Amino acid sequence: MPQQVQGIIARSKGAPVEKVTVNVPDAGPGEAVVRVLTCGVCHTDLHYREGGIGDDYPYLLGHEAAGIVEQVGDDVRDLEPGDYVILNWRAVCGTCRACKRGRPWYCFNTFNATQKMTLEDGTELSAALGIGAFMDKTLVAAGQCTKVDPRARPAAAGLLGCGVMAGLGAAINTGNVTRGDSVAVIGCGGVGAAAIAGARLAGAGTIIAVDVDERKLAVARALGATEAVNARDADPVEAMQALTGGFGPDVVIDAVGRPETWKQAFYGRDLAGTVVLVGVPTPEMTLELPLLDVFGRGGSLKSSWYGDCLPDRDFPMLIDLYLQGRLPLDTFVTEEIGIDDVEEAFARMKSGDILRSVVIIDPTSPTELGGTSNSAAPGEVTA
Structure with missing residues (x-):
């Protein structure tokens, strides 16, 4: 019924x-x-x-x-x-x-x-x-x-x-981050923080967190960021390039979804690097960019749907x-x-x-409620 x-x-x-x-x-x-x-x-x-x-x-x-x-x-x-x-x-x-x-x-x-x-x-x-x-x-x-x-x-x-899946997937699935890559994440709220964790999980070398909030940057460091840039104090494009030998990261993930942060990702990355947009823009936002810059820099410009x-x-x-x-x-x-x-x-x-x-909504654990599983992975939860 x-x-x-x-x-x-x-x-x-x-x-x-x-x-x-x-x-x-x-x-x-x-x-x-x-x-x-x-x-x-x-x-x-x-x-x-x-x-x-x-x-x-x-x-x-x-x-x-x-x-x-x-x-x-x-x-x-x-x-x-x-x-x-x-x-x-x-x-x-x-x-x-x-x-x-x-x-x-x-x-x-x-x-x-x-x-x-x-x-x-x-x-x-x-x-x-x-x-x-x-x-x-x-x-x-x-x-x-x-x-x-x-x-x-x-x-x-x-x-x-x-x-969390959106952020993890933006790094691992869409950005194809792999061992030794340099990665930057612009915006370190929930999705951006998950992208930091995803980059670390994938074995990235340099992981740069960019935000305007020191609290979020601290969390990003705890999740695996090796560098933190406060965009109130430094130009993100210059900072990302300075932290990667002057070249820019291999992958830059925009977890904010605004024209200005997307441009930071676009210009801050390495030549032929990858931009991943996972932050969701609002309908009225538009983007204007010289087409020659798109051609001249090469690489990949991607949107990540649900990671x-x-x-x-x-x-x-x-x-x-x-x-x-x-x-x-x-x-x-x-x-x-x-x-x-x-x-x-x-x-x-x-x-x-x-x-x-x-x-x-229900504090009872899954095992107490009779939850079953298709997985037999060993291990213990660590905080």
Whole structure:
């Protein structure tokens, strides 16, 4: 039978979020009902609330989630109740032109649940990124559930569902950072900090963190940055080049997403170096650049969508590294909050005080809830 749970919605542009009763249907064909354990508060949720993504209100917010599968549709074969999962917003279709070309991380037809969750009066809700996880249970497409080792702490594991994966993937997947490369990351919030961690994981030599906030630069150093540049005190282009023998980094990742920071990345990199844009611009932003500069510098200019990740491939691997103590996901969890604290978390996000606030919806561990795994990686979590 359909269930009623408490969830957080944005009813209109810019309005404070509300906690309301949400009707969650039973899982139909290709769907799953997931009991949510934790959900990170991401900038994307704030963009939904502020109308930066669309105007299909009311929005059911939350998407960086870990949980336990409670129910699956009759036709779902690779997922079952009790599975511990990270929710993703790239449930690949397998049939679009990207998937057929062997590039499913660019899937142009990702799946969401067919049924809609609703308010008590029947008003249909638009789930953020097809997930909507600031609530006790949510309905998603079965392909949005990625099974991982249940020993992974939910508050940390769930962050792979969006921001942390976007940053890690920008370095590892899109930027193709490899051993000995020099890398710079402009903007060291949650996504940029994850790009720093990704560059370190890939074996980069020089890793330069660029920001205007000394607190963020300190976190970047803790995550593997070898150099820190405060853009209030130094020109980022000159600083990046000075720290790389006058040449510029092999890869520069723009985790801010503004024309001025993209130009810093473009001109600061080495000749034939790579620029990766992972920060999300707003619709009114434009970029003007001499075409001769584009031709003359060569290299690659890339955008990174969701870190060009393939959840079924990347999430279990990254969780294994976390359990081995090689990927410090816990560092990204600045605070654990309740579901009534989402609006305050948005305010703290704007102030730059945190990497991530994580809503603890069910404090029970996955193993206590009967979570199962498709992974048998050894190791222990290290803070």
